[in-house]
Amino acid sequence: MKKFLLVFLLNSFLFADLIMDVVGEQEVLPKIQILTNTQANAEFDNILRNDVLVSAIFDISTDSNADYFLYYSLKDSDDKYDLELTLKDAKLQTKYYTKLKYPKDMYAFLSHKAISNMVKELNLTNVDWMNKKILLTRKVAAKQSQIVLADYTLSYQKVILQGGLNLFAKWADDEEKAFYYSDYSQDELKIYKYNIANNTKNLIVSGNGMLALSDVKADKALITMTNSDQPDVFLFDLNTKNAKRLTSYKGIDVGAKFIGDNSFVFISDRSSYPNIYMQALNSNNASQLVYHGKNNSAFDVFNEYVVYSSRESEGDFNLYLMSVNNQFVRQLTLNGRNIFPIFSKDGETIMFIKLLGNQSSLGILRLKENKVFHFPLKIGKISTLDW
Template sequence: MKIILIFLTLVQFSWGADATLEVVKGVGGLSPLAIEDSSLQTSDLSRKFTQMLAADMNVVSLFTVDQSYASVPFNSLSPSPQHQDAQYLIRYRLVDDGAGGMRADVKMLQNGNEFFAKSYILKQSEMAVFLSHAIAYDINAKLGGSPIDWIKRKVVFVRLTSPKRSEIVVSDYTLSYQKVVMSGGMYGFAKWANSEQSEVYYTSLLDFKPTIYKLSLQSGKKDKIVSSDGMAVCSDVSEDSKRLLLTLAPNGQPDIYLFDLTSGAKTQITNYSGIDVNGQFMGDGSIAFVSNRLGYPNIFSTRMNSTAVSQLVYHGKNNSSLSSYKNFLVYKARENSATFAGNSFNLHLLSLNSGNVQRLTASGENDFPKFSYDGEAILYIKQEGARSSVGVIRFGVNKSFVFPLKIGRIQSIDW
């Protein structure tokens, strides 16, 4: 239990709905876009939907987005007075279905000419932010933008609610929508179990030993995977969802294990007297992990059935979190070591093919980096002074966005 507490990272957040552009390069030629509400009955939701869609279209990065609210008839060919300078317009009409859901009629106009139209059905109006994500995805695809498949995917995180209580929460990438799927106990290290995002692995501390379970989000069924003294964490899932990388500590010190879900076989990968945690599958067949072999957390790699260990990262003195996608690693590194001043933890991208390292953030404390399922973006948490946010880095357009948050304390996050 002591080991688990050492590796719990707690972050405090403040909440907001709008995306803020953090880093922009080459936006001089973007066309102005405005969003207008054409709902027959204006409501708090229909007004707020402008903010949701404006945030998503900012992330799409094909326009400069006017976030001012306006109400205009759906079939009007002219923009509202405050949107006269907009070359592009998105009109939406939300219609309540009377059963907790709604229909959304959406169209997009360029200089008064309609070139995109689609109707959407949403069974639960509380999930309206996912409707916004779907609209942004479709418009981006229509205009041939850089891939954003990740925008429609869900995020799972663990929120600490009291010293011995936590919740597992499913949300969208902005954390605007949140649904608690597990509560009433002490849980940690939630991880998606498959690409369909229908199941989640998590660690329970309610048992005699830390235990990893798989939770079905549809049925609520929980299947026990493995228990271990001291520590039990699922840190990565193979692309085919058949193998897991686990951190277990049956003899007191944590090591990396490979777990085969088909056979139930458990293979020890590392065997070190210190701390080896957070194993990640790499595209070349090796495994990256965090270890204190140098006297501080750093990132190393090894291969199956091999005792050889190689150092991967030579930058920073506290590289305690990482994520992988094929032959790329994203990791956090401490930029200074001041005893009394605040530390700066920035994210860096490492290419295993070339060895090149690129810094992805410039300020604050940045943690919990997670590649999207397709490797097109990185989700992370930023703490800068009193402001805390969830961040998204898009490689295809070389931009980064932050969404202010207020959700309590996060222990882990995955998407």
């Protein structure tokens, strides 16, 4: 396809408050017109269009000379919605057809499933991450937060836990049936495991100072706990509740995540500012990973890659991507405060928090496509997220 270069472009779309940033070289995509033969459900129509845009396979057009036509029919069926979706090319030959049924309150996921199935079965791309539930903590008042289940567009939101200061929600596994979180409401801090199906919680560990579970692998977890007035990283056995101290620096070591089978990455102030380090699970020697920026206080890992947030001289925070095997660094965002990045399971998409004044948005960054999408949170402020 013919290509052109965009240094920076900001588009504000009228549907679902979607904002898109485009950075770098972009392909000219085939145009698609979206049509429905039923009375339009404005909210569903917005989400469907956003899904098509975020898949980064088509440009949406109102032109009857589009390359493709996507027809959908959404019907009310008792407590569910029935969806029929048909994709045709410019010659009106059917390329894809499906029928789906979802509960009404899950209509956002009905759209996500329909579009992710379509682009995958056509061998165009894989955006199955759209179907994942997002686990976010939302600040609603002083010392008050909520733990919320959401879809990636924030169109679906369900409060799971509220009352007090509950932070650092982290999925327990890929099944999305339970999560860990830190309760900061009392003098003694606690980490709980919360079962969504029966709304019960089990105490994992308690302590004073900072206490947060940052990563889980099988029956092991990496936890930040305060030891001798300073937070350190511990390897925690979720079955035996035994904790092994991994760092012993007389400063701040927090937010560790597993990388590979035998190492972990974490944030430390060993550089006199928050920076990112790597250490083997069976060693006390930490090595500095990042030599860029002066406040690298949030990151995630996928295979050998690390995505991190770094403060710029202008006060912005931008996202950068690097490999632990070389020093090449790729800038991913251009402006604003972009923090708390998290990789998708396939490593091709990054979710993050974007702060604009007193408002926060959930960001979706497509690595290969060089596109970033923001979905503003209208009530409260996102503190942390996981997917």
